[in-house]
Amino acid sequence: MIGRWLACALFASALQGVAFDAKTLAHIRQHSPRPPLAADPTNRVADDPRAAALGRRFFFEKRWSKSGEIACATCHDPERGFADGKQVGEGLAKLERNTLSLLDSARQRWFFWDGRADSAWAQAFGPLEHDAEMGSSRVQAIAVVAEDEELRSAYVELFGAMQDVGDVARFPRDAKPSETNATASSAWSSMRADDRAAIDRAASNVAKCLAAYERGLVTGPAPFDRFVEGLADGNTEKLAALSPSAQRGLALFVGKANCRLCHSGPNFSDGEFHSIGVAPLGGGPPRDAGRHTGAKLVRANPFNAASPFSDAPNGPAAERLATLRAGPETWGEFRTPSLRNVARTAPYMHQGQFATLDAVVRFYSTMQGALAPGHHQETVLRPLNLTDDEIADLVAFLGSLGGEDVAEELRRPLDER
Ligand code: HEC
Ligand code: HEC
Structure with missing residues (x-):
């Protein structure tokens, strides 16, 4: 035992690696390994491979969009970490927020930057119906499934009989609940209540298939995970998974820079919401209420847990809803993003305000341009005044959090070989 730690220490010094003290080691261990993905009891097909296969079809389905050209995969591009590389998402028009990566997204507690959904399936029809995203409607989406023999039979196998939506007067294709589109909204309210209920039921089933597919978008161990294994077993090859610079960055992350305060646990996120004062894109006063609105929306969401x-x-997911915070201090708060795979998903923050990880760490170092917190808000963040070397070390560490990519076949449509 002593020999092993000695070898490890010698190895570390040979590479000018870091000798971590006991407290630092304990903090490091909180970030790895990742536990197995928790079950999602709100979605009974979450782990059904047939649902995941159908969800994969839906994910690449362009007939769902108003233009016939946009699929979920347009913005959540498998070759860009299931994000789009843009500051803010762009469908039929520009959106207000940065596209979130779907890699390992099944590990989230609250979904979206403002946590307005409490499961991956609760809000899947949000982008589909949003006028600036896919501009479609749940009736149109269900019609596509009902009228496609293959999709329909896969659906029926999982959920039983499907509503016949052939009568377009009874099931107007553009009908959806909407606050911004009066035609769509009156078409929706003109429908029979039981027809609306049947559409909502089918829509939630389709959304659960999408969520089942998304649960498969898991990455393998990252160099950081191998390094943590090495700390435990002294294996020099595993310890070499982090460069000396990344090791110093790790020490900063859990130590002096205190990033672990919010980016905690194996997900590098506390799953909660904070304001770190990033100014809105294009300047001016902040307009996005973030969690303040998100907390109200998730409670009112007709598809919540x-x-x-x-x-x-x-x-438990339903119980959580009853206890969530929505007070004035939540105005302008956004979800702490997971830092797993972060090097793959530039640009950063809820509006892609920063192009690189270097720019993000420089922001934490100087807090230059940060908005002054409102009087209800936390003031956790102080400029860290890092040296250029320390900034480079933190960036090197963040680069070590990229896991092995998801299985190749999940990155393309089912019928493409
Ligand atoms: C026009 C671009 C666009 C399209 C198309 C799109 N999304 Fe998104 N997606 C976004 C943006 C932007 C966000 C972040 C929005 C926010 O947080 O307010 C997001 C967030 C998400 C999230 C939350 C992830 C997390 O970590 O919380 C999920 C899940 C998701 N999208 C699934 C889908 C599915 C399923 C489809 C297809 C039905 C889809 N998206 C279509 C842009 C898009
Ligand atoms: C007070 C909680 C808190 C602390 C401490 C904190 N962060 Fe963050 N971090 C956040 C939140 C919240 C966001 C998203 C903010 C937004 O979009 O406006 C974020 C965003 C990020 C992002 C962008 C990720 C993405 O996908 O867009 C990176 C990278 C990051 N933080 C790294 C760090 C590092 C490195 C440290 C330590 C120097 C740190 N954070 C300290 C809460 C925190």
Whole structure:
């Protein structure tokens, strides 16, 4: 035992690696390994491979969009870490926020930058119906499934009979609940209540298939995970997974720079919401209420974990809804992003305000351009005044959090070989 730690220490010094003290080691171990993906009892097909295969079809489905040209994969591009590389998402028009990567997204507690959904399936029809994203409607989406023999039979196998939506007067294709589109909204309210309920039921089933596909978008161990294994077993090859610079960055991350305060645990996120004062794109006063609105939306979301569409309406996810914070201090808060795979998904922050990880770390170092916190808000962040070397070390460490990419076949449509 002593020999092993000695060898390890000698190895570390040979590479000018870092000799971590016991407290630092304990902090490091909180970030790795990742536990197995938790079950999602709100979605009874979450782990059904047939649902994942159908969800994969839906994910690349362009017939769902108003233009016939946009699929989920347009913005969540498998070759860009299931994001788009843009500051803000762009579908039929420009959006207000940066596209979130779907890599390992099944590990989130709250979904979206403002946490307005409490499961991956609760809001899948959000982008589909959003006028600036895919501009479609849930009726149109269900019609595509119902009228495609293959999709329909895969659906029926999982969920049983499907509503016949052939009568377009009874099921107007553009019908959807909408606050911005009066025609769509009146078409929706003109429908029979039981028809609306049947569409919503089918829409939630389709969304659960999308979520089942997304659960498969998991990355393998990152160099950081191998390094942490090396710290435990002294294996020199594993310890070499982090360069000396990345090791110093790790020490800063869990130590002096205190990034672990919010980017905690194996996901490098506390799953909660904070304001770190990043100014809005294009300047001016902040306009995005973030969590303040998100907390209200998730409670009101007709597809939330406590809703009749949930397969566990009394489960822990439903209980969480009752206890969430929505006070004035949540104005302008955004979800702490996971830092796993972060080097793959530039630009950064909720509007892609920073082009590189170097720019992000420089922001934390100087807090230059940061918005002054409102009087209700936390003031955790102080300029860290890092040296250029320390900045480079933190960036090197962040680069070590990229896991092995998801299985190749999940990165392309089912029928493309
Ligand atoms: C026009 C671009 C665009 C399209 C098309 C699009 N998305 Fe998104 N997606 C975004 C943006 C932007 C966000 C972040 C929005 C926010 O947080 O307010 C996002 C966030 C998400 C999230 C939340 C991830 C997380 O970590 O919380 C999921 C899940 C998701 N999208 C799934 C889908 C699915 C499924 C489809 C297809 C039905 C889809 N998206 C289509 C741009 C898009
Ligand atoms: C007070 C909590 C908190 C602390 C401490 C903190 N962060 Fe963050 N971090 C956040 C939040 C919240 C965001 C998203 C903010 C936004 O979009 O406006 C974020 C965003 C980021 C991003 C962008 C990720 C992406 O995908 O867009 C990186 C990288 C990052 N932080 C790294 C760090 C590092 C490195 C440190 C330590 C120097 C640190 N953070 C300290 C809460 C924190």
